[in-house]
Amino acid sequence: xxxxxxxxxxxxxxxxxxxxxxxxxxxxxxxxxxxxxxxxxxxxxxxxxxxxxxxxxxxxxxxxxxxxxxxxxxxxxxxxxxxxxxxxxxxxxxxxxxxxxxxxxxxxxxxxxxxxxxxxxxxxxxxxxxxxxxxxxxxxxxxxxxxxxxxxxxxxxxxxxxxxxxxxxxxxxxxxxxxxxxxxxxxxxxxxxxxxxxxxxxxxxxxxxxxxxxxxxxxxxxxxxxxxxxxxxxxxxxxxxxxxxxxxxxxxxxxxxxxxxxxxxxxxxxxxxxxxxxxxxxxxxxxxxxxxxxxxxxxxxxxxxxxxxxxxxxxxxxxxxxxxxxxx
Amino acid sequence: xxxxxxxxxxxxxxxxxxxxxxxxxxxxxxxxxxxxxxxxxxxxxxxxxxxxxxxxxxxxxxxxxxxxxxxxxxxxxxxxxxxxxxxxxxxxxxxxxxxxxxxxxxxxxxxxxxxxxxxxxxxxxxxxxxxxxxxxxxxxxxxxxxxxxxxxxxxxxxxxxxxxxxxxxxxxxxxxxxxxxxxxxxxxxxxxxxxxxxxxxxxxxxxxxxxxxxxxxxxxxxxxxxxxxxxxxxxxxxxxxxxxxxxxxxxxxxxxxxxxxxxxxxxxxxxxxxxxxxxxxxxxxxxxxxxxxxxxxxxxxxxxxxxxxxxxxxxxxxxxxxxxxxxx
Numbered sequence: 001x002x003x004x005x006x007x008x009x010x011x012x013x014x015x016x017x018x019x020x021x022x023x024x025x026x027x028x029x030x031x032x033x034x035x036x037x038x039x040x041x042x043x044x045x046x047x048x049x050x051x052x053x054x055x056x057x058x059x060x061x062x063x064x065x066x067x068x069x070x071x072x073x074x075x076x077x078x079x080x081x082x083x084x085x086x087x088x089x090x091x092x093x094x095x096x097x098x099x100x101x102x103x104x105x106x107x108x109x110x111x112x113x114x115x116x117x118x119x120x121x122x123x124x125x126x127x128x129x130x131x132x133x134x135x136x137x138x139x140x141x142x143x144x145x146x147x148x149x150x151x152x153x154x155x156x157x158x159x160x161x162x163x164x165x166x167x168x169x170x171x172x173x174x175x176x177x178x179x180x181x182x183x184x185x186x187x188x189x190x191x192x193x194x195x196x197x198x199x200x201x202x203x204x205x206x207x208x209x210x211x212x213x214x215x216x217x218x219x220x221x222x223x224x225x226x227x228x229x230x231x232x233x234x235x236x237x238x239x240x241x242x243x244x245x246x247x248x249x250x251x252x253x254x255x256x257x258x259x260x261x262x263x264x265x266x267x268x269x270x271x272x273x274x275x276x277x278x279x280x281x282x283x284x285x286x287x288x289x290x291x292x293x294x295x296x297x298x299x300x301x302x303x304x305x306x307x308x309x310x311x312x313x314x315x316x317x318x319x320x321x322x323x324x325x326x327x328x
Numbered sequence: 329x330x331x332x333x334x335x336x337x338x339x340x341x342x343x344x345x346x347x348x349x350x351x352x353x354x355x356x357x358x359x360x361x362x363x364x365x366x367x368x369x370x371x372x373x374x375x376x377x378x379x380x381x382x383x384x385x386x387x388x389x390x391x392x393x394x395x396x397x398x399x400x401x402x403x404x405x406x407x408x409x410x411x412x413x414x415x416x417x418x419x420x421x422x423x424x425x426x427x428x429x430x431x432x433x434x435x436x437x438x439x440x441x442x443x444x445x446x447x448x449x450x451x452x453x454x455x456x457x458x459x460x461x462x463x464x465x466x467x468x469x470x471x472x473x474x475x476x477x478x479x480x481x482x483x484x485x486x487x488x489x490x491x492x493x494x495x496x497x498x499x500x501x502x503x504x505x506x507x508x509x510x511x512x513x514x515x516x517x518x519x520x521x522x523x524x525x526x527x528x529x530x531x532x533x534x535x536x537x538x539x540x541x542x543x544x545x546x547x548x549x550x551x552x553x554x555x556x557x558x559x560x561x562x563x564x565x566x567x568x569x570x571x572x573x574x575x576x577x578x579x580x581x582x583x584x585x586x587x588x589x590x591x592x593x594x595x596x597x598x599x600x601x602x603x604x605x606x607x608x609x610x611x612x613x614x615x616x617x618x619x620x621x622x623x624x625x626x627x628x629x630x631x632x633x634x635x636x637x638x639x640x641x642x643x644x645x646x647x648x649x650x651x652x653x654x655x656x
Binding site for chain 2: 133143146147178180187188209210211212213214215223225226227229230231232233234235236237238241242244245246248249250253255259262263266267269270271
């Protein structure tokens with residue numbers, strides 16, 4: 001299976017995407033890679049590796065979309081970017097999927113525009129893996145749709161359910177809606193009406209609250225993209241904030257260096273679910289194709305895992321399962 | 329100054345409210361207390377203390393509003409509750425303020441209904457003290473107004489600014505609006521239009537993101553009540569979640585008991601800002617009176633501090649400063 005990889009996406013390009021692609025072909029003989037990016041940059045980076053040249057190919061795309069560029073203008077003006085060229089190749093059937101650790105907003109916009117939407121989908125959504133004390137849950141919508149309608153919320157939950165089952169291996173995923181209280185009449189019209197629609201799902205646990213997030217109360221946290229984005233970025237900040245808090249305390253308490261090392265080591269192990277490496281990437285659910293986005297800081301291992309997740313999405317026919325779930 | 333205290337509010341009544349009232353009169357000779365609640369319950373509890381009986385008085389209120397009761401029905405049906413009777417006494421001028429660690433929703437509804445709104449206030453708001461690595465910030469709105477208008481957001485910020493300056497002693501408080509990005513065009517119409525209005529405030533830093541919350545980027549975090557409630561409860565859950573994560577790691581790593589004790593002690597000290605005791609309580613800003621609510625788990629020291637905060641609100645003329653800030 002051929003997977004296109006954005007060679008110039010993320011905070012550490014071309015090093016990490018190229019290294020991740022080499023890792024993936026080394027581990028899985030069925031994978032071929034199409035590295036998309038400026039030819040000179042990518043081929044120079046490839047020189048650092050030994051790899052099977054019959055399985056790693058190059059697709060020239062001279063432009064690079066920066067991590068902080070405005071998605072809409074980047075997609076409009078940079079039609080020769082790695083993102084646009086890679087997605088177009090996927091649309092034309094030259095590869096089975098496209099993966100990138102680049103600008104999430106630009107990736108969503110370009111995926112929706114170039115690949116189109118799946119039959120019956122109102123709006124594609126961004127899914128984020130969310131660390132809890134039980135492992136990884138999914139947060140949907142993580143920022144794509146700031147003001148969704150209840151019908152969209154139901155679709156997000158159904159699409160997330162399929163991703164959880166097929167790719168994360170959770171047989172019967174549970175769904176909870178973020179709200180200001182557990183009762184059915186809590187929240188705005190959006191939460192009240194979404195609650196009614198979500199209640200038709202077997203795995204729906206009902207409304208959950210902010211205090212439930214870190215405890216992994218459900219496999220899927222459903223919310224609007226505004227709240228989702230705030231909660232996502234808040235969660236990502238916890239390890240750093242905590243480290244700074246502990247460091248201040250240990251300084252003021254004059255804790256011995258050896259003890260400090262041990263405490264940091266325990267903290268790091270405790271927060272290992274906050275390390276997104278083993279998740280790799282998540283697809284834009286609802287687009288007519290397989291387009292995954294990874295964390296900007298993705299390591300080579302994270303990129304490799306994103307490539308494998310993309311292959312799994314294709315093999316497990318996630319999209320046709322979404323179509324039949326939404327249209328029946 | 330006479331302050332009314334809800335003797336049957338919070339998770340630990342009548343013990344903690346009564347003990348807090350006794351502490352307050354012991355520390356400040358200018359304070360008198362009106363304990364509001366069922367006469368038999370309160371007078372029996374008072375027997376456990378030695379106190380100046382000329383300065384602690386009793387106001388009979390036979391009904392108790394539970395922590396989980398629906399605010400609107402509780403306020404309608406329990407007109408002899410400690411909350412209703414205490415606020416009515418305040419309205420009639422029998423005391424200068426009312427404080428409670430009880431049901432926040434019921435307290436807001438009763439305060440708004442019984443005391444009324446200050447001149448020019450569109451809607452009163454719930455303020456929550458928010459722990460950060462720099463100390464305590466304020467989160468407004470913490471759940472009273474799920475779908476505010478931009479004009480309300482501006483009023484919340486102005487009222488919060490006065491509370492910060494007068495009661496928290498921050499000379500020039502800064503204000504940030506929670507949003508999905510820092511740019512002016514980010515967010516929904518609410519954030520875009522609120523951003524424009526907030527820009528007229530000297531202390532406004534602009535939009536901030538979820539990742540900034542724990543780092544104490546501003547003194548006041550302004551947001552709608554839905555997001556505020558989710559973020560508030562999320563933050564409150566951090567110490568417990570963290571303790572559980574560390575405990576699991578230490579178990580699997582077979583960390584020695586003495587070492588575990590030291591780690592927990594450092595963790596506890598690091599998270600001391602998450603202990604609301606020294607804040608005590610916060611007022612419902614915008615009501616025509618002084619009505620403060622404290623954490624349900626308030627200790628006697630927290631109740632005492634809430635009583636002192638109430639006295640400060642009165643002495644510093646917070647309400648007349650709000651009126652002149654909003655009407656000029």
